[in-house]
Amino acid sequence: MRFNLPFRKAATTLNHEGAVAYTLTPQLELYAAVATTALSDQFYEKADTRLRRLRELVARNDPEFVARLAVYAREQLYLRTVPLVLTVELARQHRGDSLVSRLVARVVQRADEITELLAYYAQANEREGVKTLNRLSKQVQKGLAHSFNRFDGYQLAKYDRAGQVRLRDALFLVHPTARNSEQQALFDQLVQGTLPTPYTWETELSALGQQAFASAEERTAAFRATWETLIGSGKLGYMALLRNLRNILEAGVSAGAVERVCATLSNEQAVSRAKQLPFRFLAAYREVLALQSGYVPLVLEALETAIAHSVVNLRGFAADTRVVVACDVSGSMQQPVSARSKVLLYDVGLVLGMLLQGRCGHVVTGMFGDTWKRISLPRGRTLQNVQEFYRREGEVGYSTNGHLVIQDLLQRREVVDKVMIFTDCQLWNSTNDGGTLAQAWIDYRRTVAPRARLYLFDLAGHGSAPLEVREGHGVALIAGWSDKVFDVLQALENGNSALSEIEKIDLSI
Structure with missing residues (x-):
């Protein structure tokens, strides 16, 4: 399947703030949702709502794309839960070949992910209790059997934890064939509960x-x-x-x-x-x-x-490439990335923005809320710079007037090559003067910088964008919390799509 296809004109919709936004293609929407998912409640979207949307998007996308995205999320973005969700949902939709079993074997990389996958399988198929899992998908069973063979006694003992599904239960469900007598002895110990307590x-x-x-x-x-x-x-x-x-x-x-x-x-x-x-x-x-x-x-x-x-391999831009890095510090960005984390979406945007700043020779950095403010900070101190932004975030207020970043460039008649906006994409105009990011960008490219490109770094994955994501408009969307967003940025610089990194994934085991 080719992903770098000609764009169709995007349909308009309303974002969570009631402002006009643009829909994404099913592939781009699923990619953004997966790359930003912790499956915990967010400012605009509850965990159950995100989960339902993921299930719907899996059904709307090509199975091989879903599988490649799951592997990409596990192996490149270092995510653990959402690849398991994609795998189970794909198993519910897809039959007829070994795609699901190969996918299971790729995304299950820790022993506790065997039980996590089975627990979600039970939930997704509306089953309660271990005994109801005896009608396990044959492809899921085959993939988990392959996974079991990877783990030694230390790993099995370390992750044999209490839960609705234990590793012992999984062993009985999957029936893996031991590679040798030593592994069979480990399986017997797991069943009997006699695995030695690991030193950790x-x-x-x-x-x-x-x-x-x-x-x-x-x-x-x-x-x-x-x-x-x-x-x-x-x-x-x-x-x-x-x-x-x-x-x-x-x-x-x-x-x-x-x-x-x-x-x-x-x-x-x-x-x-x-x-x-x-x-x-x-x-x-x-x-x-x-x-x-x-x-x-x-x-x-x-x-x-x-x-x-x-980020030592992060490619920056030439010393004369003019870049603007703008960080959204609005109220909706001050939401933890997961239920157990003290880190906010706001923090992720600042960290990624400061990492990018450190690789650019000619860069303007700033933050926006009610207003847009440029803040000049020295390169080479990423975490210290984030703290400085954090200390000053109240200076711009808590709305989401991202269009002011471009309007500022328009008013200055300032030519830049690239504008990087780190945001949850739920932009709206609190001043009620009618200004939008979409119109400001059209005006800026038409009158000031025809070759400028705008990169939206979507940190929340709510399924829409504040302007049309289209190469002809010089607009691209990149999603996620890790330094891998910069690999996608490099792919875009080389003329590929945001999905080209996923297209490279080999699904063999």
Whole structure:
């Protein structure tokens, strides 16, 4: 299937603020919904509403496109839940070949994803309880059997967690054939509940937390010693380090331990292997920033180095390419990316915007709400710059007057090559003067910069855009929270569509 087809004129609709917007093609709408989905309630859309929309979009799209998108979401965007949803929904729609079994084997990459997929399968097919899963799709069963064969005893024990479906239940449902006698012994242990408890930092700290101590000082000393042992062992994974920086510093570990932590955080190879979403570094940065430890500056510096490494392959533009980076800081953007996260859509836009700023030679950056304000900040300090934007966000108010970004360029008669807007795409004009982003962009290209291009970085995936996404209009849409949005940007620069990265996915196992 080819995705880079001539555009048809988009139909108009209304966005969640009641402003005129433009519909997306089914492929583009599904891509945007998937790339921005945490399946938790959002400002404009409840989780159940998003889930229903995903199901409808799967039915409207080509099965191979859905499969490629699911693999892209799992392997390139590092998402876990939504690829499982796409896989189950595709299994409900598609029959006749091995597409679903191959897809299951690709998206299930952790042992707990076996049980997550089965739990959603039961929900999607309106079944309750493990026993109702005995009529499992043969292709889903085949794919899960392949997945079971990947996991060793450590992985099976680590992810054998309580839930409506246990790994033991899954084993009985799927009936995988063991590769050898050693694996059969592991399967037998899983059934009997006798897999050895794996050594992880979580089990180590959990065991320590259950001990009784004579005093608070004794307890602190015990945790300090345990953290130092974990850090020295090399068994503390990269994400565990990011998430536990506060705990490590508050435990009062030694200077040597802090130096080892910083060396790991800032190691380019470690960053590359960890595949962390950029906003994870911001979450860690803010946790550390709030501490009183004398090691805070050292750790903050390591985090700045780490996020720079995370986008080392991000291609910027030539020094004379004139770029505008505009970040939406409206009220609807101040929504957590997931139920358990302190990071907001607003933060994601700022992080991605500042990463892009760091790769451009000629760049204007700013934020918009009621008004549009240019803010000049030095390159090379991504997280520090995000904090500066965060500190000043109240200066522009909380509406979504994105058209002011382009009107400002019009009034200045300022020629730029590219305008990058990081937003949830729910733009509206709170001034009631009739101005829209769509009209401002038409006027700007007609009278000031005919070759300018506008890139909408959609961070919410609500299914519409504030102007027609059409190459002839110099408008493109990119969706997602990870640094992979810049790969899509590069594809667009090379004349491809926003979906060309997905089209490259090989579905073999």
